[in-house]
Amino acid sequence: MTSIRIRKYSWQLAPGSIRDIRQRVFVEEQNVPPELEWDDTDDIADHYLAITEDNKPAGVARLFSTLEETAHIGRMAVLPEYRGKGVGETLLRHLITEASRFRELKLSAQEHAIPFYQRSGFHVYSDFYDDAGIPHVDMRCLSPVLVTPESHREYPMILGKDRESWLFESDTHLISLLDSLTGQAKQRLWLYDRLLEHDLYDRHQFRELLSALARHHRLSEVRLLIHDDKPLVKRRHQIVELMRRLPSRIELRLVKDDYPVEERPFLLADREGVVYRHSFNNPEGFANFADSGRVKLLGEAFQRMWDVSRSSLELRELPL
Numbered sequence: 001m002t003s004i005r006i007r008k009y010s011w012q013l014a015p016g017s018i019r020d021i022r023q024r025v026f027v028e029e030q031n032v033p034p035e036l037e038w039d040d041t042d043d044i045a046d047h048y049l050a051i052t053e054d055n056k057p058a059g060v061a062r063l064f065s066t067l068e069e070t071a072h073i074g075r076m077a078v079l080p081e082y083r084g085k086g087v088g089e090t091l092l093r094h095l096i097t098e099a100s101r102f103r104e105l106k107l108s109a110q111e112h113a114i115p116f117y118q119r120s121g122f123h124v125y126s127d128f129y130d131d132a133g134i135p136h137v138d139m140r141c142l143s144p145v146l147v148t149p150e151s152h153r154e155y156p157m158i159l160g161k162d163r164e165s166w167l168f169e170s171d172t173h174l175i176s177l178l179d180s181l182t183g184q185a186k187q188r189l190w191l192y193d194r195l196l197e198h199d200l201y202d203r204h205q206f207r208e209l210l211s212a213l214a215r216h217h218r219l220s221e222v223r224l225l226i227h228d229d230k231p232l233v234k235r236r237h238q239i240v241e242l243m244r245r246l247p248s249r250i251e252l253r254l255v256k257d258d259y260p261v262e263e264r265p266f267l268l269a270d271r272e273g274v275v276y277r278h279s280f281n282n283p284e285g286f287a288n289f290a291d292s293g294r295v296k297l298l299g300e301a302f303q304r305m306w307d308v309s310r311s312s313l314e315l316r317e318l319p320l
Helices: 016-029 087-098 111-118 171-184 204-216 230-234 238-245 292-307 313-317
Strands: 004-010 046-052 057-067 070-078 104-110 129-131 134-141 166-168 188-193 221-226 250-254 266-269 273-277 285-288
Touching (some): 057 087, 070 087, 087 111, 111 134, 166 171, 171 266, 171 273, 171 285, 188 292, 204 238, 221 238, 230 313, 238 250, 273 292
Parallel strands (some): 221 250
Antiparallel strands (some): 104 134, 188 266, 266 273
16 A cells, blocks of 8 residues: 555645646546536635655545535545555545544545445445436445544445444444434334434434435335333424324334333344444444344334334324
8 A cells, every 4th residue: 555645725725736636537537527627616625635655646635514514525536557556545534534523424426436435434325327427426424423544444334234333332423323324224214212312313414314214215114112202292303393294104103011122222224234222321332234133133122012002192183
């Protein structure tokens, strides 16, 4: 792997090598029209230049934010002679570290580059689309604070691929893992908890992820199984409002009081993802992104509780 240093510039003070690399890779090699390559975003973005140990420019990228919690990576390019030498990975990991204060990182990836971005914790969340004549998908990382160069995982937090456990003991890390799994679910999300706690679940990001899943496919299914709905009646909750707008896709039920129930909360995403807490009252636990055996066992326990559960009359009577 080539030894790489990363330097950061504003567009106004950026060296010509940044423009030269983009011109060579995008405009000349990939035939991107110049009017699409050069845009106003350059003026508001931070620009990064990867330099080899012998001071040769090797790759570039830019980073900018449009929302308080979201940052975007773009215009990432490595010169042909430096590809396959770790330049792109070093550059991307540096950008992730720079943007770790954001809850979400987004980028547009060319089809061939999907595995490259997955190895740094980005997952696909769109269909393919054409950009300058090249197939692209939108990708995002919902846990940049957890994806660090020190993690040494092949596909960190990629549903169905990351087979190592993620331990957590804070609300911040718990929320990152909840969102990352929810954002990758394609058909099923089952959540079991004592309450739909406002700090964990009454968030715009979580609502939008649930909404996208519920609308993704006609067979999409979101089940919320809780012990107590009184806090939901007393204070408006984004998930309850979403549930009432998508009643055929999102359903909330209450456990049966005299039926044996699980003593620890969990979230199941499709057939392989799980976030498991050791108790209802603290954020300690673990997450797995490729653990079909555990998900199967917990799914069976969830189904048993669901089969004898009841709907919430109080929530049904609330006005929209």
